[in-house]
Amino acid sequence: MKTVVVSLLLALLVSANSFAQSSQLNQYTLGSGDLLKILVYGQEDLTLETRLTDIGVINYPYLGEVKIIGMTVGELENYIYEGLKGDYLVDPSVSVSIVEYRPFFVNGEVKNPGGYAFQPGLNIDKAAALAGGYTERASKTKVYIDRTVDGESVRIQADRYTPILPGDIITIEQSFF
Template identity: 80%
Template sequence: MKKVVIILLALLAPVLSLAQTSQLNQYKLGSGDLVKINVYGQEDLTLESRLTDIGVINYPYLGEIKLIGMTVGELENYIYAGLKGDYLVEPSVSVSILEYRPFFINGEVEKPGGYAFQPGLTIDKAAALAGGYTERASKTKIFIDREVNGRLVKITADRSQAVLPGDIINIEQSFF
């Protein structure tokens, strides 16, 4: 029985990883993210910026661009379309997130607070970053406050739940 569980977990690990990768591909930029825009062969069009609350950057030739709410792919396409023709024949644009905005963990962990997001983060890993669970931590009463389509939603989570940048994790107290 134990071998079957281990095999199933081994088979599910790539699926869970793909699910988080898919979530990160659809990840919408927000305040606190550090982004880098690079146009191959065009040093003057390379820009690195941490997004503020308003999330607007001033990009050469294109002016102000509001990045908050855009995915990396949408931003690449926007810059490509803006530069193609008038400024460059076939621009090669790449956008990368150098640093994600932090996630926050509250409640029954040793060191509640904000921590740097890392791809592949789960509730258990986030709790480990926060010094581990306290003795009174519930392993089943775990909630995530997450922004979805501009609205804050509360998600009931388990310890293997993927964490995203900007998430607020709440670990409740156990009564036993």
């Protein structure tokens, strides 16, 4: 009986963690370094694949320059839909997808600090593994994430299982022992 309860609690914890990250990615705001693909069904000339630069502006057919940094995928789809509807198309079917997320960065007590391609489902431990693993002096409790939230940079105290997002800067401090 105890084993079943523990297993159920563990399963709930894992699914809550993946739901939280999925929810974070649904509200993910586009930023420099993201590679996007924009499709309008049946309109090949409106298909665009582009990597966002630091200024975050794309030149989209019929709409001109569009500043998309800070938008979610849904907001960008709606913006393009509204811009094309009426004058250009009756009811455009717009799809925006992220082909490649912007990188995240790991520094401190890992064997190969640097920038790495983001993949959904990453946490601190997995990010450290991508960076060659923890060094012998790495602290498992002094881990920080520098993240931009609503245009402001914040520092988050993290643990080894904290989910990460594209653009995060992870710092793993030294342990005293």
